[in-house]
Amino acid sequence: MALLLSPAKLVILAVHFAVKSDIESLTSLASRHSTILRKDLLLRIILTYLPETVQSSQYVALIEQLEAGEFAETGVQDMDFSPVADLSDEDAAKKVRKLHLTPLVIPNVPVEAANDATLLFLLQRAYRVDEEAGLLDELPVLLTPFLDHSPYIRTLMVSTLLPLLRRNCEYYPQEPIPYTLLGFQQLPDRVAVNLLLSQTGVRDADLPFVGRDLKGLIGPWLLNEKRWKEKKQRRPSHAGELSLQEGETASETSCPGWEQVLEWLTARASKSWKVAVSAIDQWDGPGDVDLGGWGAMWLSDQEQDHLERSYAQAALASAYLIPDSSVEALEGAYNIVSKISGLLEAPLPPLSNALAILPPLAETITPSISAARNATYMRNNMLDAPNVLTTPNAAALSFLQALILSATILTKTGLSCTLRRAGELALLRDEREQKAEASKLIHHLINHGAKTDDKFWLKARNEILWMRDWGAEESPASSSDSAKGIFSQVKKEFLEAEILKALLANTRYTLARSIYEDSPDRPLSDKSLEDTIYATAMLVYDNASNPNRTRGGLKKCDEIINAFPKTIKKSAPAAKRIEALLQATHALSGYRLVLKQGEPFTPVVLRVHKDPISIINKILEQNPKSYTALQDLLDLGSRMVQAGLVTASNKPGHTVSPEEQQQQLTSTERRVTAMCIDTALLDDDFETAYSYVVNRLSSLRIAPPAQPDEFSWKAALQAGKYRRTSRTLRPTHLGNTSGNPEIRHLEQRIECLSVALRIAPAPTLQEIINAFRRAEEELEAAIKAEAEQEDAWDTAGDTIHGSIPGAFNNSVTSPTKKTFNMPKPAPPRRNQTEEAPMSLFDLSKASVMSAQRNLTALSSLQRSVGLGLGRSSTDVGGGATAAAERQVAPEGSDGDEGHQHKRTRKRDQLREAAMGSLVSGVGWLVGAQPAPAPASERD
Numbered sequence: 001m002a003l004l005l006s007p008a009k010l011v012i013l014a015v016h017f018a019v020k021s022d023i024e025s026l027t028s029l030a031s032r033h034s035t036i037l038r039k040d041l042l043l044r045i046i047l048t049y050l051p052e053t054v055q056s057s058q059y060v061a062l063i064e065q066l067e068a069g070e071f072a073e074t075g076v077q078d079m080d081f082s083p084v085a086d087l088s089d090e091d092a093a094k095k096v097r098k099l100h101l102t103p104l105v106i107p108n109v110p111v112e113a114a115n116d117a118t119l120l121f122l123l124q125r126a127y128r129v130d131e132e133a134g135l136l137d138e139l140p141v142l143l144t145p146f147l148d149h150s151p152y153i154r155t156l157m158v159s160t161l162l163p164l165l166r167r168n169c170e171y172y173p174q175e176p177i178p179y180t181l182l183g184f185q186q187l188p189d190r191v192a193v194n195l196l197l198s199q200t201g202v203r204d205a206d207l208p209f210v211g212r213d214l215k216g217l218i219g220p221w222l223l224n225e226k227r228w229k230e231k232k233q234r235r236p237s238h239a240g241e242l243s244l245q246e247g248e249t250a251s252e253t254s255c256p257g258w259e260q261v262l263e264w265l266t267a268r269a270s271k272s273w274k275v276a277v278s279a280i281d282q283w284d285g286p287g288d289v290d291l292g293g294w295g296a297m298w299l300s301d302q303e304q305d306h307l308e309r310s311y312a313q314a315a316l317a318s319a320y321l322i323p324d325s326s327v328e329a330l331e332g333a334y335n336i337v338s339k340i341s342g343l344l345e346a347p348l349p350p351l352s353n354a355l356a357i358l359p360p361l362a363e364t365i366t367p368s369i370s371a372a373r374n375a376t377y378m379r380n381n382m383l384d385a386p387n388v389l390t391t392p393n394a395a396a397l398s399f400l401q402a403l404i405l406s407a408t409i410l411t412k413t414g415l416s417c418t419l420r421r422a423g424e425l426a427l428l429r430d431e432r433e434q435k436a437e438a439s440k441l442i443h444h445l446i447n448h449g450a451k452t453d454d455k456f457w458l459k460a461r462n463e464i465l466w467m468r469d470w471g472a473e474e475s476p477a478s479s480s481d482s483a484k485g486i487f488s489q490v491k492k493e494f495l496e497a498e499i500l501k502a503l504l505a506n507t508r509y510t511l512a513r514s515i516y517e518d519s520p521d522r523p524l525s526d527k528s529l530e531d532t533i534y535a536t537a538m539l540v541y542d543n544a545s546n547p548n549r550t551r552g553g554l555k556k557c558d559e560i561i562n563a564f565p566k567t568i569k570k571s572a573p574a575a576k577r578i579e580a581l582l583q584a585t586h587a588l589s590g591y592r593l594v595l596k597q598g599e600p601f602t603p604v605v606l607r608v609h610k611d612p613i614s615i616i617n618k619i620l621e622q623n624p625k626s627y628t629a630l631q632d633l634l635d636l637g638s639r640m641v642q643a644g645l646v647t648a649s650n651k652p653g654h655t656v657s658p659e660e661q662q663q664q665l666t667s668t669e670r671r672v673t674a675m676c677i678d679t680a681l682l683d684d685d686f687e688t689a690y691s692y693v694v695n696r697l698s699s700l701r702i703a704p705p706a707q708p709d710e711f712s713w714k715a716a717l718q719a720g721k722y723r724r725t726s727r728t729l730r731p732t733h734l735g736n737t738s739g740n741p742e743i744r745h746l747e748q749r750i751e752c753l754s755v756a757l758r759i760a761p762a763p764t765l766q767e768i769i770n771a772f773r774r775a776e777e778e779l780e781a782a783i784k785a786e787a788e789q790e791d792a793w794d795t796a797g798d799t800i801h802g803s804i805p806g807a808f809n810n811s812v813t814s815p816t817k818k819t820f821n822m823p824k825p826a827p828p829r830r831n832q833t834e835e836a837p838m839s840l841f842d843l844s845k846a847s848v849m850s851a852q853r854n855l856t857a858l859s860s861l862q863r864s865v866g867l868g869l870g871r872s873s874t875d876v877g878g879g880a881t882a883a884a885e886r887q888v889a890p891e892g893s894d895g896d897e898g899h900q901h902k903r904t905r906k907r908d909q910l911r912e913a914a915m916g917s918l919v920s921g922v923g924w925l926v927g928a929q930p931a932p933a934p935a936s937e938r939d
Helices: 008-017 023-032 038-049 057-069 089-097 117-133 136-146 152-170 181-186 189-196 204-221 256-271 271-284 301-319 327-343 351-357 372-378 394-413 419-428 431-448 454-469 492-505 507-514 528-545 552-562 575-588 603-606 612-621 630-642 658-682 686-697 711-721 740-757 763-802 841-854 858-867 881-885 906-922
Strands: 229-234 249-254
Touching: 008 023, 008 089, 008 372, 023 038, 023 057, 023 301, 038 057, 038 117, 057 136, 089 419, 117 136, 117 152, 117 181, 117 763, 136 152, 152 181, 152 189, 152 204, 152 454, 189 204, 204 256, 204 271, 229 454, 249 301, 256 271, 256 301, 271 301, 271 327, 271 686, 301 394, 301 419, 327 351, 327 394, 372 419, 394 419, 394 431, 394 454, 419 431, 431 454, 431 492, 454 492, 454 507, 454 841, 492 528, 528 575, 528 603, 575 603, 575 630, 603 630, 612 630, 612 658, 630 658, 658 686, 658 711, 686 711, 686 740, 711 740, 711 763
Parallel strands: none
Antiparallel strands: 229 249
């Protein structure tokens, strides 16, 4: 019956077999009637009526046979012709006209593919299967047998189908791209790349597959000439460019999709650096492609060079863009540099080895790389060709390696530093910024470094010095402008001094001495070494909390000074000052001392105090009876002076001359003594105050006008003004003084006032004289009261004696009893002839000179008592005038009286000595005239 079928019925029957998916019958029919069922017709029937859900493996053989024009034997012997058995030819022809077979036409195909029916069928069938059935994974079965049929099919499968199939069906089936094969093929390149990489590295668990995605998605996707464009640009010729003349055009290939890949890589570096590091570590670049066994494809040499060069540049840019300063991030950046160096056939050692050897990199880094203007390239235009920092060459790689090593050293030390921060330090060359960073690094080492490991400190010193020049050789011709390193503008002497401070602060004295004192090539000059040692010792002192020099900071300060015997001599003035400071501070540790409420005393307070001597006053206030240890306090004040704490000049570097120091010692002694006297008086310990006045202040000389003493005379004056109360401490012994405590107290007060008179400046004498007069009047009143009391006792005794039976008659005068004539008081001098009073200056001068003459004779008065200067205990005459009257006593008085060896009282000796001075020098302060001299004296 097959021989009787018309062409229309054959077409209808072929359509029927296609609709029923009876591929065997369709193949048998095609093989028998190949002249009617031509390849293009049969392909259109299959394309139009074969269901898209039919597995490609069932009919791909038929397509191959149609393409080859040869059909293999089929197992179908009897076909089913029933669908067209009852159909007339006219009806069959009508049905054929109504079939509306899909034409084999695809827009935008190459010209050589426009007439290839098999190619057009395969493309259209693939699109339909994906769009209608969603069976994207069936397309490889359909297209793989025809890879060699046309380059277009191979390109479609490798650059479009393979990336989409892997992305949606293999790598991330839970997050597929919502595009069909045709839709994905028509997407702009940048959009397609973003879709392919939309799930790459999103989760930490996917980090090991970042390289897989780039190899399996991006690598194949790039193998399509349609992705590439050629740009032509006019540019002037540069030196060395022999192929271009000025004004000629230069072509430059570009791939927008690849540029998007690079932008994605750098964006991941700045936001999720682990993705970028994983990508570069796992992917060897555009040449590393996984085609899944679908043959091999290549790009042109120019395109491949462009891909590799731009990839290396993007990798270096990614390293700069890593924002994290952790050691892990810096290791990732180093892995990037190492990977790119390996691609350029210049492998690098591992990071740990590089940190151990600290390679010399300065010679490789060219001046064009280290120029300050390149700092902007670390933030902008990272992927531009003019960016010298990311251009993949030896200089750029060495510069980035040096930055990574420097940042890693800082970060491992504990001072976090990003690559960008290290680059700014190296490129901008801001001396203040570099010095601040170096100081922070060394300060952190001081606080957190190994306390007892010399190897640690040697390594730290080498690293700090390496970061200054990145291993460059020292040469006299080198300048700061050509220096390379993150500390390039910091002087080496400064770094060495700071390192020495760190060693001393961590008690590495032996190591410091071996490097800076015993080494033949001493890093520091003698002056710098000496200054650094002193500065460190003072810094340790200032940070000390305990004033005891055998503990803590003061002990360390002492050890630092003694750690360099060749440099710091004990006889050096600065060493002496520090030793005196330590002694003074240690002396304070024996007292309770609080300068501010709630804050314990610390040594630095003593060193920065504006008036350190006033601290002794605090000691006296807060430590009862501390004034009794006068010598200890004097030694403390002396050490303060020797330590240079008491100086009249605030100028730094001011040197105190021996004369000035001696003056300060004298002034301090007077002030401390005065403080103790005042404190003793406040504690009602007059005896101690009196002892300090007569034993300490009496030997002082009058202070010169240029150095007024405002303390000693005031203390003596206050002692002279002190009045005895019930709280006053009683003396422990009386010696040869009066047994009357009141009279004894007044005598002591007058003696204190005498001292005040001698050492006080002239303008203050009036106040002392007034106090002296009041004390004398009180003394005279006390003596008179005592005399009256004695007379009363004598009278009472005589009365009792006369009333006793057997007593002698009182009317008979004993031949041995002598009577004493009381001398008459001298007439007041103010009644004599008035004369012009002396000036205050002459009066003060005469007073002081007379007081000095008389007070120095006090010690000899007692020895001359028996020479006729004795007088009655009731003699209360007025000073020198009374003495003169005794010398001219009437002749009728008892002849033995002038030879009486009766002991003169001490109070009379003091009164005569003091009043003799006053009368001769100060007596006319109120304008009184001196008495005329006797005739015998005038003669």
